[in-house]
Amino acid sequence: MQEIIESFFRERSLVNHQLASYNDCIPSTDNQLSRMERIIRNIRVGTDEEIIDDLGGYIKLDVADQDIVIRMKNITLGAPNIREANGSYHNASPMECRLRKLTYQSPVTIDFTIYRNGVASFPEEGVQVGAIPIMVRSRRCHLHPSHIADGRSLEPTKSPEDAALLADLLRDKGEDPLDPGGYFIINGTERVLISMEDLAPNRVTVEINKRTAKRTEVAKIFSQKNGMRKPLTVEKRRDGMLMVKVSTAGTTPIPVVLLMRALGIENDQEVFTAISGPQETFKFIVANINEVNDNEEFEVKSEPEAYEWLQKKFAAGQQKEYREARVNQLLDRELLPHLGDQPEDRKKKAIFLGRIVRQVLEMALNDKEPNDKDHYANKRVRLAGDLIEDLFRVSSGQLARDLKYQLERHHNRKRELKITSCLRPDVLSSKILHALATGNWVGGRSGVSQLLDRTTYLASLSHMRRVTSPLVRSQPHFEARDLHPTQWGRLCPNETPEGQNCGLVKNAAQMVDISEEVDPQEIRERLDELDVYQPKDWTDGDRIHVNGDIYGMHKNGKNLLSQFKNSRRRGTIPSEVSIRHDTENRDIFINTDKGRILRPLLILYDGTPRLENSHLNDLAAGNITFRDLVIDGIVEWVDAEEEEDLYIAPRPFVLPETVPEGPLAGRPVTHENIRWVNLGEPGVESASLEAEVRMPNGSVEIAKFDVPLLYSSEHTHV
Incomplete structure (x- = not known):
C-alpha cells in the first residue's frame, strides 16, 4: 500500500488544505464567483430592501435632491508587487519581502458604476481599493507553477522535467524547493493562520439544561447564511410547554405551536403531524396545541391571530407598518435564515421546527443521550481561506460605508462624484494587515495569526497543520480535551502540547483532506434526477436535508x-459530498459545506477491495494518480458523519511478528516488506502474503503464508 501513500503526497503537499482554502477564497480566472466576489456582490449599505439582480453590491447615498446608487462587482487581484519611494512598482518576491521587511501583497481592484435616478454613468473599472496579503505558494503567488516560468505553466506532479525545472527556478529566487508555503509575509515576518475548530452551523444539537434545579431539555441550532449567524433555542419547560427563543430578536419566548401557526400551519392536525414522533410524545403535542388554543395568554387558533400576537410581543405600541415589518423580519430574516428568507419559505421552517421539537421530546421521554458536541460530525475546521473571508467581509463593509460618507460629502459640496477621488484604499488594507500582524481577529478572537515556527522543518509543517479549539484554556473541559473516537484517522492522537493547551491544540493527521x-444547487439538481420530490405531506417518506435545509422527500x-x-x-457527484441515512427518524443528511475533515478509505464490494495489484503497479509507474483512484471508485473520502453508517476495518489483516509456517518460520517480518498477492481477488477469506526475510548472511528469502482477513461480504457496503 506504500504506492498509494507516495502517490498521495506526490500530488499534494502537507499544507495543501490551507492553500486550497485560500485559493477558493480569492478571485481568479477559473474562480470568477469566488468567496470575495460574493461578499462584494452582497454588500448593502443605505438600504434594507431586498435587491436581487446581477449588478453587484449596492450603496445608496442619503442625499435629498437625487436618487444616487453605487453598484460594485468584479473584484480582481493583481500580481504581488512593491511600491518604491519614487512611486514605481515592480513584481515582489517572497525573499525580497523578507529581507526588506515588507508585506507580500497584491493590489485589489473593483468595478464601480454610479446610477443617478436610475441612469448609469460611465463605469469606473479597475479602481484600486487596497491590497490583500498573498499566501506563499498560493495560486496568486509568483512562486506558483503557473507563474514562475514566465508564460509557461508547469505541471510538477505529472512531469519529472517540470518538477526539476520548478526546483531550479525556486533556488534561483532564493527559495527552498521543499518549503510548502501556506503562510503570509507581513512586514518581513512569516505569519501562519491557525485553523480553528468551530461548531457546525445549521445542525440541531439536543442537550440538557442543568442550570435550573430540575433539568430541562434544550435543542440549539446556529442557523448561518452569508456569514450571518442566528441562534435558535427550543426548550421543553418543566410544565411541558415547548418554547422557542430567537436570541437576536429578543428574550421573549414564543410557544412552538403559536410560531408554527404564524409560519402558515393553521390546522391542528398539520401541527400534530409535523411534530409527532413516538406515541409517548402525543400527549405533550396535544397539550401544547390546547394551551395555545385555549389559554387566555395566547388564544391563538389561526395564522392572523398568531401574527397579531407576535406584533404585540415584539413591537407593542408601534405603528402598524412598523409592527408588520418587525414580525416579517423575525419570521424571514431572524428565524432559521439558512432555510430561506422569503415568505414562501415559512412552511419549510415550520416543518423544520417540528423536527427540532420531536428531537427534544424524544430525549425527554426516552432518556436518550444528549448530542455529543465533541463528535467531529458536529465540528467544522475554519482554514486560512475562511478566516481571511471573515476579515474581508468586515473590511469591505467598512470600505463601503466610508465610501458612502465620502461621496455624500462630495455631493453636498457640489463636487463631481468620482470613485477614485472619494475612495480611501487604506480602509481595506489597514484592517486586514493589522489583524494578520497582531493575530487579533474579528469577533474578538486573539492568537489567530502566529509567527511561523522555523526551529526545524518539521516544526514548520506541524505549525501549519495545527487545529485549535476556541474553548477557554483556564477551564477543565475534560470531555473536549479527551480523545474522541471520531478523531481516528483525522487528528494525531499524540501531538498535543502539555499544560493548559493539552487536548485543545491538536494537529491534523497526514492523509486527510478538508472539504x-x-x-x-448542483446536488439538488442531481437529487431531482434521483426522484426526490417536494411533498405536501412531509411524513410519507425519508426527508432529504442538504446542509441542514429540508429539500424534499424520497419514497425509499x-x-x-x-x-x-x-x-x-x-x-x-463530487467526492467531497457526504451522505448519511438516519433510519430511525427517516432523515437523509447530505453535506456539501466546507470545513469537514475527510479521510480516505478503500472501498469493498462483496467483501473484496476494488484495489488490485495492477493499480499499485500503475501508481508506482506514474500511470495513474491518487485522484484517479478516487474517480474510479477505488478510494473514497469519508467524513465523521458518514462514517456513522459504515463498517470500517482498521486494517485488512493482522500481520504476525514472525513467519508462522514453512522453512522460514520464526523469522521476523515487517509491513514494509510485505506483498499482498491476492489483493482484489473476489471470494477469498484469507490474504496470501509474500514477505521478504533477511537472513543472517545478508541474503533475502521470500516467505509465503496466509493470514485471515478482518472483513467479510456481510459487512460490506455497496
Missing part, C-alpha cells in the same frame, strides 16, 4: 443512498 464548499431512502454513493464513486 471545500460544493455548490448545493435506502435506494437513494445506494444510487447517490454509486454516482459519487463514478465521479458524477
